[in-house]
Amino acid sequence: MPTTETLEDFYKQKFNWLPENLGQEIGHFNVFRLEDCYMPGAKPIVYARRDFYKVSLIRGKNTIHYADKSIEVDGSTLVFFNPLVPYTFEHTDSVRSGAFCIFKEAFFTAMMRNSIHELPMFMPGGSPTYALNEEQDKYVADLFDKMLNEIKSEYRFKYDLLRNYVTELMHYALKIQPQETLYKHPDANSRITAIFTELLERQFPIETPAQRFSLRSAKDFADQLSVHVNHLNRAIRQTTGKTTTTHIFERLTTEAKALLRHTNWNVAEISYSLGFEEPAHFNNFFKKQTSTTPSSYRVV
Numbered sequence: 001m002p003t004t005e006t007l008e009d010f011y012k013q014k015f016n017w018l019p020e021n022l023g024q025e026i027g028h029f030n031v032f033r034l035e036d037c038y039m040p041g042a043k044p045i046v047y048a049r050r051d052f053y054k055v056s057l058i059r060g061k062n063t064i065h066y067a068d069k070s071i072e073v074d075g076s077t078l079v080f081f082n083p084l085v086p087y088t089f090e091h092t093d094s095v096r097s098g099a100f101c102i103f104k105e106a107f108f109t110a111m112m113r114n115s116i117h118e119l120p121m122f123m124p125g126g127s128p129t130y131a132l133n134e135e136q137d138k139y140v141a142d143l144f145d146k147m148l149n150e151i152k153s154e155y156r157f158k159y160d161l162l163r164n165y166v167t168e169l170m171h172y173a174l175k176i177q178p179q180e181t182l183y184k185h186p187d188a189n190s191r192i193t194a195i196f197t198e199l200l201e202r203q204f205p206i207e208t209p210a211q212r213f214s215l216r217s218a219k220d221f222a223d224q225l226s227v228h229v230n231h232l233n234r235a236i237r238q239t240t241g242k243t244t245t246t247h248i249f250e251r252l253t254t255e256a257k258a259l260l261r262h263t264n265w266n267v268a269e270i271s272y273s274l275g276f277e278e279p280a281h282f283n284n285f286f287k288k289q290t291s292t293t294p295s296s297y298r299v300v
Helices: 007-015 134-151 158-176 188-201 218-225 229-240 244-262 267-273 279-290 294-299
Strands: 029-033 053-066 069-081 087-091 098-103 129-132
Touching: 029 134, 029 158, 053 134, 053 158, 069 134, 069 158, 098 134, 129 134, 129 158, 134 158, 188 218, 188 229, 188 244, 218 229, 218 244, 229 244, 244 267, 244 279, 244 294, 267 279, 267 294, 279 294
Parallel strands: none
Antiparallel strands: 029 098, 053 069, 053 087, 053 098, 069 129
16 A cells, blocks of 8 residues: 655655755745756655655646546646645646645744635645646746745745745635635535545555554544534535544544555554554454455455
């Protein structure tokens, strides 16, 4: 099972070097020209989550694999990649041009009034792609050029300026998107359901036996959301037609299947990582959800 790509993985795979102080600064930011990031013989981009955000200007024909969708784009496109969602993209043109920037959530956390997760392009179910016409392409490309120039400067407050450029990119995308197509929560129930879904997905994938699934019950999520558990259950059922527990159990079962099929962890390790106190409890849960035992599922 592919693991989450870290910033260290990114730099090693793309450039075979690491920036100074990587991991020591609060947040991280860098910007690149797309055409400078392809080395002969480089490994293809894998479909996986990253532990950083990415905003890309890509040109030409591309296929973007994002969550459970594949999006065909042609022309100039601004794309926002969320670390909670696995993705990759394929260039189907021989010419590659554009630019992209990467950053950790902490790069924005202290400066934004609202969480970056609340912006439509980063919300669960939101659209990550924004098609650009020739004039819009120039505007976005100019912003990336400013970032590329600023990142090399010695200006004391350059990261404040870079943060402003990225914020401008986000708001520019929202302004050019037709208002009726923006991802919106029609009511409070939809908003609660979206935040619940984000909290649930943020716990996956399980990447080591030491990692543990912790928000296991409707009450756990209600406490995180500061709402009564009955209110949470009612909101999710009205929005999705399923109970909170059903959503949790379905996602837990999906992860259990992935761990059984794609890791060599024993059943006790998988049981622990998924939050079960005893392997027998996991066996009973898995059999109830799938009508087979973990060991039998693994060998099929």
